[in-house]
Amino acid sequence: MCGIAGIMFKKTGDGRNTSTGQALIDMLDGCQHRGPDSTGFALYGDTHQGHLKLRFFVGSGDEADKAIARIKDVLSANSASIDDEETIGNNYRVVVTFSGDLQKLAYELEHAAKVISIGSSLEIIKDVGTAHDVDHTYHVQNFTGTHGLGHVRLATESDVKPEAAHPFWATGFADIAIVHNGQITNYWKMRRRLEQRGFEFNTDNDSELIAVYLADKLSQGIALEDALKTSIDDLDGTFSFLVSTKDEIGYAKDRLAVKPMVMYETDDMIAIASEEVSLNKLFPGKALNTTEPAPGTYRTWHR
Amino acid sequence: MAQIDLSRISVREGNELIRKYGEAGENVEVLNPDARHHIGVGLTAPITVKVRGSAGYFCAGLTDGARFEIDNNVGWGLGDNIYKGTVVVGGNAGAIAGVAIRGAEIIVKGNMGSRSGQVMKAGTLLCCGNANFMAGYMMYGGRIIILGDSGERVGEDMSAGDIYVAGKVQSLGSDAQLIDLPGEELDDILAFLDKHKIPFNGTFQKVANAGTKLRYGTAEPQMRSLPFFSFSGKSDYWNSKVQEDIHIKSQIGRYRIRGYGGARPLPHMTDLAFRKPIRPDLADAEIAKKVNLYTEIGGIHGAQPLKLSMPVMVAPMSYGALSASTKRAIGLASTLSGIAENTGEGGMSDAQRNAAKQLIFQCLGGRLGWNIHDMKRADGLEIYISQGAKPGLGGQLMAKKVTPQLAKIRGIPSGIDLRSPSRHPDILGADDLVIKVEEFREATGYKLPVSVKLGAGRVRDDIKIATKDGFDFVELDGMQGSTGAGAAEVLEYVGIPTLAAIIEAIEALEEIHARDKIQLVLMGGLRDGIDAVKAMCLGADAVAFGTATIVAGGCIACMQCHIGQCVTGIATQDPEHEKRYKPDIESRNIHRFFESVRWQMAAITNALGYDDVRKLSRDDLVALTPEAAAITGLPYEPEHRDETDAIAIKAS
Numbered sequence: 001m002c003g004i005a006g007i008m009f010k011k012t013g014d015g016r017n018t019s020t021g022q023a024l025i026d027m028l029d030g031c032q033h034r035g036p037d038s039t040g041f042a043l044y045g046d047t048h049q050g051h052l053k054l055r056f057f058v059g060s061g062d063e064a065d066k067a068i069a070r071i072k073d074v075l076s077a078n079s080a081s082i083d084d085e086e087t088i089g090n091n092y093r094v095v096v097t098f099s100g101d102l103q104k105l106a107y108e109l110e111h112a113a114k115v116i117s118i119g120s121s122l123e124i125i126k127d128v129g130t131a132h133d134v135d136h137t138y139h140v141q142n143f144t145g146t147h148g149l150g151h152v153r154l155a156t157e158s159d160v161k162p163e164a165a166h167p168f169w170a171t172g173f174a175d176i177a178i179v180h181n182g183q184i185t186n187y188w189k190m191r192r193r194l195e196q197r198g199f200e201f202n203t204d205n206d207s208e209l210i211a212v213y214l215a216d217k218l219s220q221g222i223a224l225e226d227a228l229k230t231s232i233d234d235l236d237g238t239f240s241f242l243v244s245t246k247d248e249i250g251y252a253k254d255r256l257a258v259k260p261m262v263m264y265e266t267d268d269m270i271a272i273a274s275e276e277v278s279l280n281k282l283f284p285g286k287a288l289n290t291t292e293p294a295p296g297t298y299r300t301w302h303r
Numbered sequence: 304m305a306q307i308d309l310s311r312i313s314v315r316e317g318n319e320l321i322r323k324y325g326e327a328g329e330n331v332e333v334l335n336p337d338a339r340h341h342i343g344v345g346l347t348a349p350i351t352v353k354v355r356g357s358a359g360y361f362c363a364g365l366t367d368g369a370r371f372e373i374d375n376n377v378g379w380g381l382g383d384n385i386y387k388g389t390v391v392v393g394g395n396a397g398a399i400a401g402v403a404i405r406g407a408e409i410i411v412k413g414n415m416g417s418r419s420g421q422v423m424k425a426g427t428l429l430c431c432g433n434a435n436f437m438a439g440y441m442m443y444g445g446r447i448i449i450l451g452d453s454g455e456r457v458g459e460d461m462s463a464g465d466i467y468v469a470g471k472v473q474s475l476g477s478d479a480q481l482i483d484l485p486g487e488e489l490d491d492i493l494a495f496l497d498k499h500k501i502p503f504n505g506t507f508q509k510v511a512n513a514g515t516k517l518r519y520g521t522a523e524p525q526m527r528s529l530p531f532f533s534f535s536g537k538s539d540y541w542n543s544k545v546q547e548d549i550h551i552k553s554q555i556g557r558y559r560i561r562g563y564g565g566a567r568p569l570p571h572m573t574d575l576a577f578r579k580p581i582r583p584d585l586a587d588a589e590i591a592k593k594v595n596l597y598t599e600i601g602g603i604h605g606a607q608p609l610k611l612s613m614p615v616m617v618a619p620m621s622y623g624a625l626s627a628s629t630k631r632a633i634g635l636a637s638t639l640s641g642i643a644e645n646t647g648e649g650g651m652s653d654a655q656r657n658a659a660k661q662l663i664f665q666c667l668g669g670r671l672g673w674n675i676h677d678m679k680r681a682d683g684l685e686i687y688i689s690q691g692a693k694p695g696l697g698g699q700l701m702a703k704k705v706t707p708q709l710a711k712i713r714g715i716p717s718g719i720d721l722r723s724p725s726r727h728p729d730i731l732g733a734d735d736l737v738i739k740v741e742e743f744r745e746a747t748g749y750k751l752p753v754s755v756k757l758g759a760g761r762v763r764d765d766i767k768i769a770t771k772d773g774f775d776f777v778e779l780d781g782m783q784g785s786t787g788a789g790a791a792e793v794l795e796y797v798g799i800p801t802l803a804a805i806i807e808a809i810e811a812l813e814e815i816h817a818r819d820k821i822q823l824v825l826m827g828g829l830r831d832g833i834d835a836v837k838a839m840c841l842g843a844d845a846v847a848f849g850t851a852t853i854v855a856g857g858c859i860a861c862m863q864c865h866i867g868q869c870v871t872g873i874a875t876q877d878p879e880h881e882k883r884y885k886p887d888i889e890s891r892n893i894h895r896f897f898e899s900v901r902w903q904m905a906a907i908t909n910a911l912g913y914d915d916v917r918k919l920s921r922d923d924l925v926a927l928t929p930e931a932a933a934i935t936g937l938p939y940e941p942e943h944r945d946e947t948d949a950i951a952i953k954a955s
């Protein structure tokens with residue numbers, strides 16, 4: 001029930017005239033018809049040794065103050081020292097210096113508040129409304145990083161809530177994000193397997209499952225490309241998804257090819273989206289030599 | 304040549320201009336298409352449209368007679384349902400290129416995506432590159448020429464038509480086979496390539512239907528006509544119904560098919576009563592004039608609504624399941640009573656169009672009989688997703704009913720056991736559905752209401768999706784709903800009851816604060832005006848009658864609609880049987896039934912103390928059984944039972 005987009009600029013300082021944030025805004029604007037309810041972005045910026053960027057949904061007013069206080073308690077209990085903090089929209093963003101066990105910190109934070117993302121490079125921004133609405137509140141266009149993902153959602157659950165928006169962070173694993181179009185039908189089976197091994201889930205959303213599945217493989221030292229390959233066998237259902245890590249971006253598509261995906265690659269960049277109309281938004285008036293990934297295929301791009 | 308620049312105007316404005324240029328006979332060049340959807344849909348003039356770049360979904364869809372040239376790529380559903388004309392694509396085409404075409408020549412210079420030519424009926428689809436999997440899936444006719452490789456499972460479940468592959472045949476689909484290529488067919492193909500200046504030398508392998516799945520092995524024997532009470536299995540444990548069922552299965556060795564609605568007792572409108580004592584016997588004959596029943600359906604988003612003299616419609620029933628005379632009688636009756644009729648599956652005949660003043664045109668997955676011209680002369684367009692009798696399954700029309708005349712309007716080979724696809728080629732999720740609804744609106748200039756028919760399954764999700772996808776109204780059908788032919792197991796055991804469906808639908812809309820964004824037409828086992836008023840109390844905006852309509856018009860409820868030998872001439876395509884049906888007489892009978900519904904609705908509404916059906920609310924109802932109370936949340940007040948029985952008697 002949605003549209004997805006991803007972009008990676010392969011070279012740094014290549015004099016391009018758009019930011020990663022702006023490129024994703026444009027691509028999502030092009031396919032907003034696929035999902036008018038909420039919009040989200042996973043953006044990768046510069047990293048600093050020992051720094052972690054954390055984002056939370058905290059709401060507003062008293063509710064926000066309480067959530068922030070709980071977050072700070074967990075941070076200090078885990079000796080994470082705050083370097084920078086701000087509240088934007090309904091988000092609380094904090095940068096900390098931290099060198100302990102990330103998964104433990106993440107699970108504790110999750111019990112204290114609604115975590116959106118944790119990473120040395122990754123920040124997820126998502127909320128109800130269109131790409132332009134979300135940009136207006138969170139200034140997505142100012143993100144200049146090298147790559148990122150985007151998602152527009154048509155909500156079929158009871159409410160259009162910001163926390164139900166995509167992308168999803170691989171709960172407990174830094175810097176891994178996913179956007180997914182489709183439906184995983186062996187969700188509970190896969191989730192139970194992962195839970196038995198001690199992983200926690202933040203939502204009941206099948207996209208989060210894909211993120212945790214891939215993150216688990218990566219943490220075992222398996223290459224992203226190989227993890228994508230096994231995902232096509234291990235996941236049942238319909239899916240076209242994009243995944244990103246600190247320095248990679250990749251896709252996987254199910255064998256039924258029920259969910260569309262089109263890509264466009266040049267020496268400088270790779271862009272993938274649900275529909276060509278999103279890619280054309282980056283190159284107005286041009287006839288692009290795009291390709292449609294074949295059913296049952298996967299691929300990654302490295303910076 | 305006129306120019307249209309899509310960087311300056313919307314596709315909607317662009318399409319209006321294209322149609323205008325079409326009327327004036329002027330060719331059009333579309334600049335900056337940038338892969339936008341729906342370019343050119345609904346064009347029915349013989350002009351040339353050049354698209355300077357890539358086009359999105361449904362480019363050239365629902366057109367007749369035009370020539371489209373697209374310089375670069377196209378998205379899903381190229382040339383959807385084209386009648387005649389030519390489409391040339393310079394680059395690649397996405398999935399389902401040439402879906403449901405009924406003629407036309409489509410040339411894709413690059414590769415084409417999966418399921419190309421799905422449910423196509425006639426015409427030629429040429430792919431100069433490679434095809435992806437399941438080219439020719441469920442095709443009924445026409446030809447697909449692939450100069451590259453075939454893709455996996457080529458010809459999957461094709462009923463007829465030809466597929467020619469010059470490259471590798473990667474694998475054959477179910478019920479497809481390789482056969483020798485007749486010399487004259489090769490000449491035909493080479494002439495076609497020549498005409499379109501496609502250089503080629505080589506030859507082809509031919510893929511055709513293998514004929515193993517077109518007919519069931521053994522036909523189902525005709526049953527004895529069991530009276531409904533014993534058919535519904537209410538008598539002893541090994542009752543005659545159970546025995547007959549076992550006998551027939553012992554002959555055919557598979558699931559059984561039958562017509563009519565479910566026979567299992569389920570919680571229903573009869574388990575509800577009005578909170579106030581109703582005495583319709585006191586109502587005067589003029590009562591219908593004192594209560595406002597007039598209802599508009601479908602105008603919520605600005606389309607021209609259906610104007611109903613009372614909140615009642617005829618349920619969609621196909622020409623195919625029903626005879627042409629029956630469709631005519633129902634159409635006439637709907638006009639006499641000032642309500643709306645619905646084509647159901649299988650197309651719109653002139654007779655139907657002329658008989659019914661307000662006619663909804665239904666579009667199903669097989670696109671049987673679907674076309675732009677009838678869309679334009681309809682009063683509403685409806686996308687069938689499923690129906691209450693068999694949610695998730697497609698229609699079944701046994702060979703006996705697939706006569707040459709019927710096959711022609713549907714665009715299929717005659718004499719096959721037709722199993723309509725259960726899914727739409729181009730609706731695989733809510734996101735695609737948005738694009739499909741938009742295509743219909745574009746093609747008909749945003750004038751017609753667009754509705755969706757939903758069998759009650761996951762009502763909560765489905766209703767929300769229907770609302771978000773911008774439908775004007777939903778025809779919601781509970782599991783008591785009838786069918787012309789369905790697998791017996793599914794009829795009785797799949798879905799959720801009409802009562803539960805309307806409750807869930809209303810709750811779903813309240814959850815997303817959208818009660819005013821879509822209208823609900825409820826059906827499925829509704830028998831009269833009393834049921835109708837209860838449905839309105841529970842929140843329906845209107846109701847529809849299927850079975851009651853045909854029973855009013857002479858159906859004897861033998862439950863054998865699927866056999867094709869209907870003794871009343873209703874559910875048959877056999878001219879000998881059909882002769883018995885007298886549409887002019889039956890239309891009067893059906894009309895009188897509708898008028899009794901009007902009288903009941905007015906009398907009960909009046910007795911409840913209102914002058915307008917829209918004032919009815921759930922506070923007017925109580926539940927007579929614990930189950931009905933649990934489903935509806937209404938107070939359980941069994942003591943109202945006697946009064947209900949009294950109304951039923953008096954009203955009958």
Ligand SMILES: Cc1cc2nc3c(=O)[nH]c(=O)nc-3n(C[C@H](O)[C@H](O)[C@H](O)COP(=O)(O)O)c2cc1C
Pocket residue numbers: 563564618619620621624625646647648649665687689690691692756780783784785786787826827828829847848849850851864874
């Ligand atoms: C003979 C017959 C043919 C039908 N054909 C269609 C059809 O083509 N499309 C459709 O949506 N429903 C079809 N239906 C189902 C009706 O539209 C409707 O859902 C059902 O009859 C409602 O329940 P009721 O008969 O109890 O009023 C058919 C039903 C019958 C009895």
